[in-house]
Each structure stands twice: as structure tokens, then as C-alpha cells.
Amino acid sequence: MRNTLFGAICLSLAASIWGGMYVVSKYVLDFIPPVTLVWLRYVIAFALLYAILKIAQRKTxxxxxxxxxxxxxxxxxxxxGYFVSISFQFMGTKLSDAHTGALITSATPAxxxxxxxxxxxxxxxxxKIVSLAIATTGVLIVVGWSPNLGNYFWGSVILVGAAITWALLSVYVKVASYKHSSLTITTYAILFGLLFTTPFxxxxxxxxxxxxxxSxxxxxxxxxxxxxxxxxFFLWNKGLELMDAGIGSLFFFFQPLVGSFLGWLLLKEHLDLNFYIGGTLILLGVLIVTVHKKKS
Incomplete structure (x- = not known):
């Protein structure tokens, strides 16, 4: 029960942080091109995680x-995950729009x-299927259906690729967690993401x-x-270590929910009734599987 609760907290925090990253990256991308920003984030993340990993290994x-x-x-x-999926997210959004990106990548948990x-x-x-269906419906209500979706064919195809590849990352992180800690997995996977990104x-x-x-x-x-x-990244990988990947996937839906809320709070974007209805369905879908898991 404790592992499930802690895993749920980790996954919720990770998805919430990604939901809020839109506000910061929107500003930074006016000064730094996207691939270079990805490279910088990996350099900083790897340096920090590697230092923490070595300190932890020295203590133990x-x-x-x-x-x-x-x-x-x-x-x-x-x-x-850290090269193909992130690159596809940038490319797909560039060939469509952020709204279409949010809509299509919401298929990731499925x-x-x-x-x-x-x-x-x-x-x-x-x-699990019912929970996924309820939470997905909630996301569709929050994000809304874009009438331009058919006009962004190649962008939409690439965004589907982003959803598929992030799902593969999540599943293989679970495979790796059977043998190694989340800190080790995150640190060295980011290193490889950095190496693959460097030429581009x-x-x-x-x-x-x-x-x-x-400044x-x-x-x-x-x-x-x-x-x-x-x-x-560490919180997401840690959460997947503690929960079934299928159950943990539902916490991905907190990303568009938090992103919409922060857009309203910081960017003065409008929140309508759909946000509250969809948000309620997302929370309901998550609660159905997590409460069941605790009782088992």
C-alpha cells in the first residue's frame, strides 16, 4: 500500500511538473532554439543526477x-524516449499546433x-480499461476536439509517434527497474539521450x-x-518502478490538467466548464485503479 501511494505521488508530481513546463519553455524558446534547449536540459540534468548517484553510492x-x-x-x-520521443514532440507541434499536440499525446497512456x-x-x-476510458474522456473534454486536426496530417502522424515512443520508454523503464534503481536508470538514460542529441x-x-x-x-x-x-524524469521512473505500468500511465493525464490550470493562473488563459468536468473525470479514472490497488 505504501509503495502504491508513494508511486502515485511520484507520478502525479512528474506529470504536474511537465504540465507547468509549457509556461517556462514558451519564454525560453524565444531565445534558444528547441534542440539546443533539449541538449542544455540534458547536460544540466545529467551533471546533477550523476553527482547525486556517486554521493549515494559512496554513502552506501x-x-x-x-x-x-x-x-x-x-x-x-x-x-x-529521451531522443526520439522528445524530438517527435517538437517536430509534431511545429507542423501542427500545441492544441493538437496535447490532444494526440493524450493517447500515451493507452x-x-x-x-x-x-x-x-x-x-x-x-x-483498468474502464479507468483509462474515463480518464481519456476527461482529457478530451479538457483539451477539446480541434477542427484543424485533419489539416495537420504529418504533424499528427509524428505526434502519434511521440506518444508511442514515450509509452515504450515507460514500459522499458519498468523492465530496467527489476534490476537497477530509478536513479541509475534515469542518470544513464539521460546520458544516452544527450549523446544522441549532440550532433543535431x-x-x-x-x-x-x-x-x-x-537572467x-x-x-x-x-x-x-x-x-x-x-x-x-526521476519521479516518473520511480513511480513506474513502484506501480504497474498500465496503472501508472493514468497519471500522465495530470499533465494537460495542470498545464491548463497554470495557463489560466499565469498566462490569463480562460478556463471554462469543460476544464472542471474533464478534470473530475481524470481524477475519477485515477482513483478507480489506485484505490483498488490499495485494497488488494
């Missing part, structure tokens, strides 16, 4: 023993449930100029690197 007098197959799994997580069934052999229960960062810098940055831009980059990357 233990070190993670990584074999060749472990490195291959971590490189796969870094490639499919893909996690699907891959969890076939990769992790997790049970596909009626309760150099290409981008050759084509685009970075605008003169100010707010620097603080924004540090926030994205420390809180939204090192912190949120």
Missing part, C-alpha cells in the same frame, strides 16, 4: 554493476497499457543564432534542466 559503499545488456537497455531507453500487456505481461483488467544540436547552431539571453532565460534553462528534466 555500493556501485551499480552494469553489464553489456544493461547498457544496451539504457541506451534503448535514452534513444527511444499505448502504455497496450505495451504493458505484451512486454510486461500485465493483466488487462476491466477496471551542432547542426541547429550552424543554422540558427541564439538570441542575447538575460530570466538562464533561470528558465536551469529550471527546465533541474526540475523538469532531472527531477520529473
Amino acid at each position: 559503499k555500493t556501485a551499480a554493476k552494469l553489464e553489456k545488456k544493461d547498457w544496451l537497455l539504457l541506451s534503448w531507453i535514452g534513444f527511444i 499505448f502504455i497499457v497496450f505495451f504493458g500487456r505484451f512486454v510486461l505481461k500485465e493483466a488487462l483488467t476491466v477496471r 544540436m551542432f547542426w541547429e547552431l550552424a543554422a540558427y543564432d541564439i538570441q542575447a539571453v538575460n 530570466l532565460t538562464v533561470l528558465g534553462v536551469l529550471y527546465i534542466g533541474i526540475v523538469s528534466t532531472a527531477g520529473a
Whole structure:
């Protein structure tokens, strides 16, 4: 019960942090191009997590023993999740819009449930399916259906790819957690994400100029690197370690919910009745599976 509750808290915090990252990244991207920003967030996150990992290993007098197959799994997580999925999110949004991106990537939990069934052999229960359906309906109500969805064909295809690849990351993080700690997985997967991103960062810098940055831009980059990357990635991976991937996937829905709320709070965006109805359904869907899990 304690593990389930702690896992739920970790996943909720991670998704909430990502929901709020939109406000910060919207400002920072006016000064720094997207791939370069991804590279910077990974450099900062890896440096912080690696230092914490080494301090933890020194205190416990233990070190993670990584074999060749472990490195291959971590490189796969870094490639499919922290490189391909994040890149697809940027590309898909650029070819469509943020609204379409939020709508399509809300399919991520459904893909996690699907891959969890076939990769992790997790049970596909009626309760899990009903919870997913209720929470997904809530997201559709919060985000709303975009009439332009059909006009963004390639952007929509790429965003579906982003949802699929993030689902794969989540499932294989669960696989890796059977043998290694969340801190080890997050640290080295981000390192591989950084390595895969580096060539594209150099290409981008050759084509685009970075605008003169100010102190707010620097603080924004540090926030994205420390809180939204090192912190949120670790919390997401830790939560998946403690819960079934299919159940944990539902907490992904807190991302658009918190993003909408912070858009209202900080950017003066309008919240209508749909937000409250959809938000209630999202919370209901999450509660159905977590309360059931506690009682089992």
C-alpha cells in the first residue's frame, strides 16, 4: 500500500511538473532554439543526477554493476524516449499546433497499457480499461476536439509517434527497474539521450543564432534542466518502478490538467466548464485503479 501511494505521488508530481513546463519553455524558446534547449536540459540534468548517484553510492559503499545488456537497455531507453520521443514532440507541434499536440499525446497512456500487456505481461483488467476510458474522456473534454486536426496530417502522424515512443520508454523503464534503481536508470538514460542529441544540436547552431539571453532565460534553462528534466524524469521512473505500468500511465493525464490550470493562473488563459468536468473525470479514472490497488 505504501509503495502504491508513494508511486502515485511520484507520478502525479512528474506529470504536474511537465504540465507547468509549457509556461517556462514558451519564454525560453524565444531565445534558444528547441534542440539546443533539449541538449542544455540534458547536460544540466545529467551533471546533477550523476553527482547525486556517486554521493549515494559512496554513502552506501555500493556501485551499480552494469553489464553489456544493461547498457544496451539504457541506451534503448535514452534513444527511444529521451531522443526520439522528445524530438517527435517538437517536430509534431511545429507542423501542427500545441492544441493538437496535447490532444494526440493524450493517447500515451493507452499505448502504455497496450505495451504493458505484451512486454510486461500485465493483466488487462476491466477496471483498468474502464479507468483509462474515463480518464481519456476527461482529457478530451479538457483539451477539446480541434477542427484543424485533419489539416495537420504529418504533424499528427509524428505526434502519434511521440506518444508511442514515450509509452515504450515507460514500459522499458519498468523492465530496467527489476534490476537497477530509478536513479541509475534515469542518470544513464539521460546520458544516452544527450549523446544522441549532440550532433543535431551542432547542426541547429550552424543554422540558427541564439538570441542575447538575460537572467530570466538562464533561470528558465536551469529550471527546465533541474526540475523538469532531472527531477520529473526521476519521479516518473520511480513511480513506474513502484506501480504497474498500465496503472501508472493514468497519471500522465495530470499533465494537460495542470498545464491548463497554470495557463489560466499565469498566462490569463480562460478556463471554462469543460476544464472542471474533464478534470473530475481524470481524477475519477485515477482513483478507480489506485484505490483498488490499495485494497488488494
